[in-house]
Amino acid sequence: MLQSAYYESDLAAFCQASENEVLGELTAQHHFALENQQRHAWQQQISILKASLIGVAAGRIYFEFAIPRMGKRADVVVLIAGVVFVIEFKVGSATFDQAALEQVHDYALDLKNFHKGSHNATILPILVATNAAHQTLPGYCWAADRVAKPVCATPSNLFDVITAALAQTSTFPLDHSQWSHSGYQPTPTIVEAAQALYRNHDVSEIARSGADAENLGRTTDRINELIENAKESNRKVICFVTGVPGAGKTLAGLNIATTRVLGHADEHAVFLSGNGPLVDVLREALARDQAARDKVPKKDAARKVSGFVQNIHHFRDEALRDPKAPVERVVVFDEAQRAWNRDQATKFMQQKRGHADFDMSEPAFLVGVMDRHESWCVIVCLIGGGQEINTGEGGLAEWLDVMGQKFKHWDVHVSSRLDDPDYIWDTETSAALKKVFAFKDEALHLGVSMRSFRAESLSEFVGHVIENRPCDARIAYEKIVNRYPIQLTRDLNTARQWLRGKARGSERYGLVASSGAYRLRPEGIFMKSQIDAPVWFLNDRADVRSSYYLEEVASEFDVQGLELDWTGVCWDADYRFEGGGWKHYSFRGTKWQRSNAPEKQLFLKNAYRVILTRARQGMVIFVPRGSNADPTRPCAYYDSTFDYLLSCGIPELATHSPL
Structure with a gap:
């Protein structure tokens, strides 16, 4: 098992300990060749924290705290009263770059979602740039789950950032011992799991367990x-x-x-x-990860992964x-x-x-x-x-x-x-x-979905929806509504805004649709255009080809076996609710044709089952309004489907103004 932290101590004892004592324990637990850059970083962190925490109330400090799902360690976690401070240092940096802010936000969200002792805690992620100019005291923006947006700090105002946050919160103090030993039950994406397993981590370190799950x-x-x-x-x-x-x-x-x-x-x-897409994404992810960790050319890492x-x-x-x-x-x-x-x-x-x-x-x-x-x-x-x-x-x-x-x-x-x-x-x-x-x-x-860690009943709900059991769907939706938001909209820009607003840190979001959704083209969705799966699933927000841009749309063939945190499901008239039941269509030439073969009907139903079960945290379903001026997409084709989804208990989003 991963050791939870390299060093932990009461704040008072930490502040009284010599720098060499703390550094010696960190070095002893490192188990790798210690580079001068890492030793220098620890020295800086110890010095800054001793100066910033000496006047703070009682608490506990953890250096190099393990985040198993991500295969990483947070620089420092500090527990004071009922607040968990996740502190990431950029030693020698004079700026607060976006990637570093995302990283510390990810650590905080990971603790909230997967660390049992942090489920009900208030969590503040802090990024400290050691060479940055003095910052004014930041404003704090707390989400509904009491995880704040990351704040920026410098060595000179870290004490003020911590004490101001404590003054804003009124939570019950955390029992340090209970928090430390409460257990970490992560639910990794398949990419994260593959990377962790390939690094020779035990599955128990990266996947949750419990009496409530198979x-x-x-x-x-x-x-x-x-x-x-x-x-x-x-x-x-x-x-x-x-x-x-x-x-x-x-x-x-x-x-x-x-x-x-x-x-x-x-x-x-x-x-x-x-x-194919799953193999391509896993290979690329493993090759990138190994190349970065072992500092070898990616082509060499890819050759090893391919076996x-x-x-x-x-x-x-x-x-x-x-x-x-x-x-x-x-x-x-x-x-x-x-x-x-x-x-x-x-x-x-x-x-x-x-x-x-x-x-x-x-x-x-x-x-x-x-x-x-x-x-x-x-x-x-x-x-x-x-x-x-x-x-x-x-x-x-x-x-x-x-x-x-x-x-x-x-x-x-x-x-x-x-x-x-x-x-x-x-x-x-x-x-x-x-x-x-x-x-x-x-x-x-x-027997239990791990992908939707907020909603183990998601697959049950989706099954009822696509099998035309709206009453059962409403009952299943009530089980997940507080943990797994699902929304309906007739406006694609509203769906995009919802996705961007829900995702925090580096949480990944994207648009999906069935491969036969050819009449979404008037909405700007071109299902005949093939995505590059490794790029779409792995590249960051700066890449226009990535899922984050919400331009390229993945089909059931692209996403089967993979997952995102948040999805926008784009629903066309190929799987259409009419006459009290689901009807199956394929678009050929200039018109829709009924699909009567049982095999084709099954494949289409399963395509929607796949795209409706790709999101780990929530989804928005976009059903176009159609146009009576276009015989291939009259409003009736879409209105009946939208009304049926409403009858399954899914609420409608308010429409936003165009971007």
Whole structure:
């Protein structure tokens, strides 16, 4: 586990201690080669804080306080009365740059959201630029959750900044010991989780746990147990892990892969996904992070990362080139329900890859590749409910069918929820499951959304909305309304302003829509224009291509498996509420056409399920007004959908003036 702080002490004892005593303890806990720049920074911080806190009331101070979700440490946290002061220093700086203000704000928000002892605390983030000119006493802007906007301070006025804040607050004093040991239960984004796991952090450091949630650790422990049993008994094993959207399936898969890579190098475990944007974003994020930490060229870091996270199609192509058993013994397939069926895989391989004799589904081929091993191997399939969104995605039926027909010598372990309607949505899949002898295991199901840390009932609410259960949706909405805001608007600029106003620190926001939302074009939304996923998800506010600019809009294919803090969901007439139910359309040429095929209807419904479950903290839904002068988007196409969403309990935002 990460040590919570390098140094902690009562304020009185800290102020009386010598600089060398404090510095010695910080150095002893550092566990890395100590550079002169870091030693100098600590010396400056100690000197400034001793001078600024000597006249302050009793409290406690923490140097290098761990923020596990972010994989970082706040310079200093000080507890005085009922206020948590998060202090970040820019030693030698004469300016207060925006990136540093965002960083200290992020630390404060992270404590508020994920550190149990800070849930009800008042938190003030402070940025100290040690060479800045003296600042006048700042104004304090406290949000509803009592986390203030960051304030700027200098060594000369830090004491005044702290005492003025204390004078403004009237909270109960915090018990320092209880606060320190209250526990940190972060809910990382999948990018943050991948970075932390790749740095060899334990999953318990970056993911929350508790009696109110299905335990992610239980699932990963069970899979590790199955792997060890396979090795000992020389068996081939496949297991199917299910989970609601955002429940941590991908996190579980990454945890398995990193655990086996770091602790069992001979297994050559790999994380595979057919989700191109997810693979691209994870690879880019891991490469950037490693390059920054290890001070190596990004291309070198990217080369190493590419062996750990792979596109499933590249794995397939290599297996076609080399008929031997692959080096990998443990393979994690993310979003396995999206693997191609026989028709799609055969068509692609024959037409695009020139393999005229290829004639099998993707699951049949992939299991066949692993079956080349003479001894043991393990396949972990991560299955999302209601996640099939594209033609040719075979769903669970393809996997079950191939295991029942061709690979009966394999041991099959399945989630005890595998026969739920979210996973078994047709008679074909149901029949395939009955033909497979499988061990059912409750530990292979992740039942609670972790993405929406404010609203574990979000997936339930979204399910009711898209299944035309408005009464149930209203009941589910009442469970989340105080923690997870959802708003409706007919004005896109209002949606943009709401997103910008809600996000704090570096919280990420962006616009999403279904890939078939072609008649949002009059609103300036061009769904035929492809985003660059790593840039959209990872670059900062200065990049016009990033999600922050609210110009480029991501589709369900871009965002599946990924997430943002806040989303603007743009709703077109492809999934249209009319005549008391949902109707499915696709825009062809110059008009809408009904989609009557059950498969296409399912894909469209799931597309909206995906875009409605991408936000961790809240969302605004934009439904255009349409125009009766345009036969492709008359008002009636949109009004009925808007009215239905209102009936689900979602309130309407007041319209802002144009930007």
